[in-house]
Amino acid sequence: MSLLDAENVTRFYGEFEPCGDCVDLTGPTHGRNQCPDCGTVVGCADVDLDVERGEVLGIVGESGSGKSSLAEMLALDLAATAGNVEFASYDGNLLDANYEERVDLRNTNVGMVHQHVRDGLNLEFTGGGNVAESLLAAGWRNFDEIRARVRDLFEETEVPVDRMDDPTDTYSGGMQRRVQIAKAIANDPELVILDEPTTGLDVSVQARVLDMFRRIQREQDVATIVVSHDLGVVRLLADRTVVMRHGRVIESGLTDRVMEDPQREYTQTLINSVI
Amino acid sequence: MTILEIDQLRKEFQMHVVGGKRVVGLDGVSFDVADGEFLAIVGESGSGKSSLLKCLYRTYLPSGGAIRFESTDGSVDLASCSERRLLELRDDEIGYASQFLDEIPRVPALDVVARPLVEEGVERPAARDVARDLLTALNLPEELHDAYPATFSGGERQRVNLARAIAPRPRLLLLDEPTSALDPETKAAAIDLLDRYLTEETTVVGVFHNRDVVAQVADRVVVLDDAALQRVVDVETYAEETSSEIDLAESEVGV
Numbered sequence: 001m002s003l004l005d006a007e008n009v010t011r012f013y014g015e016f017e018p019c020g021d022c023v024d025l026t027g028p029t030h031g032r033n034q035c036p037d038c039g040t041v042v043g044c045a046d047v048d049l050d051v052e053r054g055e056v057l058g059i060v061g062e063s064g065s066g067k068s069s070l071a072e073m074l075a076l077d078l079a080a081t082a083g084n085v086e087f088a089s090y091d092g093n094l095l096d097a098n099y100e101e102r103v104d105l106r107n108t109n110v111g112m113v114h115q116h117v118r119d120g121l122n123l124e125f126t127g128g129g130n131v132a133e134s135l136l137a138a139g140w141r142n143f144d145e146i147r148a149r150v151r152d153l154f155e156e157t158e159v160p161v162d163r164m165d166d167p168t169d170t171y172s173g174g175m176q177r178r179v180q181i182a183k184a185i186a187n188d189p190e191l192v193i194l195d196e197p198t199t200g201l202d203v204s205v206q207a208r209v210l211d212m213f214r215r216i217q218r219e220q221d222v223a224t225i226v227v228s229h230d231l232g233v234v235r236l237l238a239d240r241t242v243v244m245r246h247g248r249v250i251e252s253g254l255t256d257r258v259m260e261d262p263q264r265e266y267t268q269t270l271i272n273s274v275i
Numbered sequence: 276m277t278i279l280e281i282d283q284l285r286k287e288f289q290m291h292v293v294g295g296k297r298v299v300g301l302d303g304v305s306f307d308v309a310d311g312e313f314l315a316i317v318g319e320s321g322s323g324k325s326s327l328l329k330c331l332y333r334t335y336l337p338s339g340g341a342i343r344f345e346s347t348d349g350s351v352d353l354a355s356c357s358e359r360r361l362l363e364l365r366d367d368e369i370g371y372a373s374q375f376l377d378e379i380p381r382v383p384a385l386d387v388v389a390r391p392l393v394e395e396g397v398e399r400p401a402a403r404d405v406a407r408d409l410l411t412a413l414n415l416p417e418e419l420h421d422a423y424p425a426t427f428s429g430g431e432r433q434r435v436n437l438a439r440a441i442a443p444r445p446r447l448l449l450l451d452e453p454t455s456a457l458d459p460e461t462k463a464a465a466i467d468l469l470d471r472y473l474t475e476e477t478t479v480v481g482v483f484h485n486r487d488v489v490a491q492v493a494d495r496v497v498v499l500d501d502a503a504l505q506r507v508v509d510v511e512t513y514a515e516e517t518s519s520e521i522d523l524a525e526s527e528v529g530v
Contacts, residue, residue, distance in 0.1 A: 052359060207380035214379065218394055236379050239362050254333060254358050261335045265291035272292065 002050040002086075003190055003223050004074070009083035009095070011043040011069045026246060028266065033064065033246045043069035044247040047083070051191065054221040058238030058255055060231060060270070066247035068115070068195060071227045075112040075193045076102040089190060107137040111184030113177070115196040120180045121168050127179045128154070128164035134186040153182040158212050174205035181213060185222065192217075194226045198233055210236055231274055235259055243267050278345050278447065278478050279308035279331075284354070285339035286326050300326035302502045303340065310345075311475040315489045315510075316482045318499035324482040325374075327499065328449050330354070331480065332371045333361050344369075344447065366394070371449040372440030376424055376432040384410065384427070385420045388438045395443055402442075409438035412468045414461050429456040437465060441472055448473070450481035454488055466491050490514045 012018055019038035026033050026042045033042050044066030051057050059067045072078035074085065076097065085094040089109045090101070097105060106112070114120035121130045128150045132140075140146050154161045157178040159171075168176060177197065184192050197213065198206040214237060217224055226237050234241055235255060242252040243266070251264045262268045286300040301323045308314050316324045329335040331342060333353060342353040346368055351360060365371075370391075378387050388406035393399055410420055413434040419427065424435050433456045440448060454462045462485075469492060473479065483489045489496060489510065496513040498505040508516070 055359075055362075204381070211379045211382055235377075240358055253336070254361065256332075256334045257336055260329065261288075263289070263336070268291050 003053045003055075003088050004094075005050045005086040006074065007048050007084045008045075009047040009070060009073060009085065010045040010081045011066075011073060011078065012081045013041040013043050014039055016040055027248045028246045028250055031246065033066070042066075042247045044244070047244075047249050049242055049249065049252070051223050051225060053088075053190065053223055055240070056217060056224045056226060056238045058234035058241035059225065059227045059244060060229065060234050060241060061244035062229060062270075065244040067227045067229075067244050069247075070244070071193050071195050071225060074191075074225060075110055075195075076106055077112065087191075103137075107134065108187045109189050109191065111187075111189040111192040113180045113184045113192065113194045113197060115199050117173075117176045117180065117200075120183065121176060123167070123169040123176075125168060126165050127159065127168045127171060127175070130168055130179055131183045131186055134183050138187045149186070150182075153186055154179075156185075156216060157182040158208075172205075173201050174209060177201060177205075177209055178212070181209075181216070185216060185220070188220070188222075190223060192222055192224045194224060194228075196228050196230075197226065198228070198230060206233075213237070231259065231271070243270065276310040276345070277307045278310040279480070280343040281306055281308075281331075281340070282343070283340040284327070284330060284337055284342060286323075286330055286335055287338040299502050300335070301330065304499070304504045305340075306497055306504060306507050308478060308480060309494075311478055312494045313479045313481070313492055314495050314497060315493035316480065316497045316499060317484075317486075317489060317513075318505075321501075322499040323502045324499055325451055326502075328371075328451050328480065328482055332365070332369065332449055333358075334371075347446070368446040369449070370440050370443060370445035370447070372436050372451060372453050374433075374451050374455065376436040378424060380425045381423050383421045384415070384424050384435050387424060387435055388442055391439060391443045405442060406438065409442060409468070409472070410434065412464060412472070413438055414464050430458065430461065433457060434461070434465070441469065441477075444473060444477050446477060448477050448479045448481075450479060452482050452484060455484060462488065486514075486517050490517075 016038045018040045021037055022035035022040045022042050023045045025035050047070055061067045073080045080095040083095050087094040131150045131153055132146050135146050135149055151161055154164055159175050159178045226234060228234050238255045241255040241258045242249045245266050251267045259271060262271050282305050284301055284304045288298045288300055290296045316327060318324050326335060330337045331353060337354040340354060344351050344353050346364060385403055385406045388409060389402035392402035392405060407420060415431060415434050424432050437453045454465050457465060466488060493510045495507060495509050497507050
């Protein structure tokens with residue numbers, strides 16, 4: 001069985017009661033993601049995907065294609081409108097997990113690296129404190145053990161250990177991203193979700209963060225979903241890639257195949273648009 | 276024994292940007308590759324050489340036909356097997372070197388070459404030793420071993436790329452013009468290394484432009500012409516044919 005098997009994952013946004021035809025009236029064939037009848041915005045609909053243990057899946061698409069909605073639902077940060085997700089460490093539909101279960105899963109099984117640092121870290125806390133928070137949430141209690149584990153994680157993610165007790169808002173953008181990754185992998189999750197992992201980072205820092213993550217990913221064999229509008233990021237990290245547009249998956253395959261032999265018109269345009 | 280059996284392989288590209296125009300890249304190509312042989316693919320630009328190689332690696336999705344590969348766990352059709360099966364084969368048995376190095380920036384050359392070995396479970400110091408030997412054999416100056424390939428010349432990058440592809444000694448190695456940017460001396464070193472480092476355990480299918488390289492490394496030659504297989508010949512026949520062609524061409528231009 002796959003580590004994660006998602007079917008028909010759907011998310012609506014909007015203040016109106018969905019009319020029932022929203023999915024049929026939106027998507028790439030209509031060129032829109034807002035239902036013309038009721039005004040509901042279909043963030044994503046009917047998305048199927050699966051991830052094996054140790055595998056890296058890329059999700060690419062332009063802004064508004066639904067990739068972040070999808071990532072947030074799989075990271076248990078966002079409630080789904082419909083869909084079924086089987087996850088190895090959970091009995092039943094992951095999308096139906098209740099609040100406590102979600103907290104528990106997020107602490108131990110699914111690590112999320114947010115696009116915006118503020119969503120993932122408390123910038124007033126120390127960097128070490130942010131990572132320790134994950135350990136505490138997973139039941140770690142011994143102060144020395146926590147310190148030692150945080151130090152190891154800082155070394156693993158290449159954050160200077162002597163900055164561990166400084167407030168996170170004194171860190172550079174690259175260091176903050178590394179601390180987020182340290183926090184996400186602190187409890188050896190089965191799945192890590194990276195949402196736009198290079199956003200806001202200098203080009204020189206981007207490559208080193210990606211290389212660091214790839215090394216950890218391979219060493220620990222942790223399954224990863226990487227969401228990015230940057231095809232280069234996905235090309236360097238992902239084994240397989242899905243392409244999204246107007247809330248739907250329009251193409252999927254081996255990453256190099258999607259990049260070099262795109263089948264769908266939109267994917268061809270997307271690949272040809274890389275500067 | 277046959278390791279690879281290519282049967283009526285077809286590749287068509289549909290170019291949506293130009294009104295859905297269809298371009299035929301490979302038009303029913305069939306040939307076999309024997310276990311342990313070095314097979315060169317030659318042909319003019321646009322004849323389908325790289326397309327063929329990319330179909331074997333599944334970077335291109337074949338439009339028709341079959342590619343039967345004798346893997347260590349039995350026969351598998353590379354044209355139609357699952358993506359996961361293909362990823363496993365890429366990890367364990369099939370290597371590929373493209374014309375251009377495609378790596379995460381800011382990774383030293385030595386680590387780029389060592390990476391496939393490390394991922395196979397070789398300890399990092401041992402993997403780096405192998406990488407150093409390979410790069411040295413390819414005349415890459417030692418001061419470049421710890422530098423980032425992004426700043427290298429075309430020929431230097433190509434050497435890193437070739438070293439990385441051969442390092443794990445895959446059962447099937449696909450090479451796309453691995454020596455095109457090398458000067459004659461380095462080219463000779465590369466050919467020598469292929470010969471020395473790779474054993475009978477590795478079958479090579481390589482695209483080459485240079486006639487002399489083909490004559491030195493290949494056992495047999497597949498000639499492609501306009502997306503179709505023109506002929507498969509042994510390397511001696513190929514060498515004779517091409518040398519008489521050169522004589523003819525030279526007499527025509529009055530050399």
